Amino acid sequence: MITVKDIRKEFGTLEVLKGINLEIESNQVVSIVGASGAGKTTLLQIMGSLMKPTSGDVLIEGASICGMKEAELSDFRNRQIGFVFQFHHLLPEFSALENVCIPGFIAKRSQREVEAQAKELLDLLGLSHRMSHRPQELSGGEQQRVAVARALINNPSVIFADEPSGNLDSSSKQDLHSLFFKLRDQFKHTFIIVTHDHELARMSDRTITLNDGFVINE
Numbered sequence: 001m002i003t004v005k006d007i008r009k010e011f012g013t014l015e016v017l018k019g020i021n022l023e024i025e026s027n028q029v030v031s032i033v034g035a036s037g038a039g040k041t042t043l044l045q046i047m048g049s050l051m052k053p054t055s056g057d058v059l060i061e062g063a064s065i066c067g068m069k070e071a072e073l074s075d076f077r078n079r080q081i082g083f084v085f086q087f088h089h090l091l092p093e094f095s096a097l098e099n100v101c102i103p104g105f106i107a108k109r110s111q112r113e114v115e116a117q118a119k120e121l122l123d124l125l126g127l128s129h130r131m132s133h134r135p136q137e138l139s140g141g142e143q144q145r146v147a148v149a150r151a152l153i154n155n156p157s158v159i160f161a162d163e164p165s166g167n168l169d170s171s172s173k174q175d176l177h178s179l180f181f182k183l184r185d186q187f188k189h190t191f192i193i194v195t196h197d198h199e200l201a202r203m204s205d206r207t208i209t210l211n212d213g214f215v216i217n218e
Contacts, residue, residue: 082153144176158191
């Protein structure tokens with residue numbers, strides 16, 4: 001499903017990734033772990049098309065994202081990739097429902113179709129009674145579930161998450177982690193998650209450990 005071919009990333013004279021090769025199958029929850037500075041977020045952003053590598057390639061469903069031009073890449077990203085970040089990045093002036101709909105509207109899908117799917121997702125995530133609320137009226141756990149719904153709205157092949165439970169209390173954290181596995185089972189999504197949470201790493205179908213720019217253990 002995802003092939004990472006000899007990915008290297010340099011920032012000036014600092015080499016952060018030193019030749020990463022991975023094959024990731026579909027319908028899995030995969031955790032990427034390692035100490036701070038190991039290159040986890042850099043790898044995630046390259047795999048998710050948010051950052052270009054210095055060299056190497058990433059294939060998602062057979063498509064080489066590193067060779068795409070920006071317009072083609074933006075369209076591919078919108079339709080095939082979902083993102084969930086530590087800070088939810090919801091737009092404060094919009095309701096939960098409107099925030100979830102935004103990627104669907106960017107993809108130029110019909111308003112009726114997108115809104116219907118957004119309502120279904122929010123209902124599935126236990127937020128049917130919070131659809132009209134703005135982010136500041138929601139708890140941290142609720143905001144992150146809205147972000148998950150937004151990531152799912154275009155039925156992407158893969159969802160990349162960077163420390164998604166990093167700012168949540170223990171109860172909300174457990175709920176979010178359980179949600180990832182529920183969505184994997186129900187919709188057959190693939191989740192690739194950078195995390196420092198040992199419990200989530202233990203629950204995952206696969207754990208990839210980075211150290212000093214190398215994959216050292218699986």
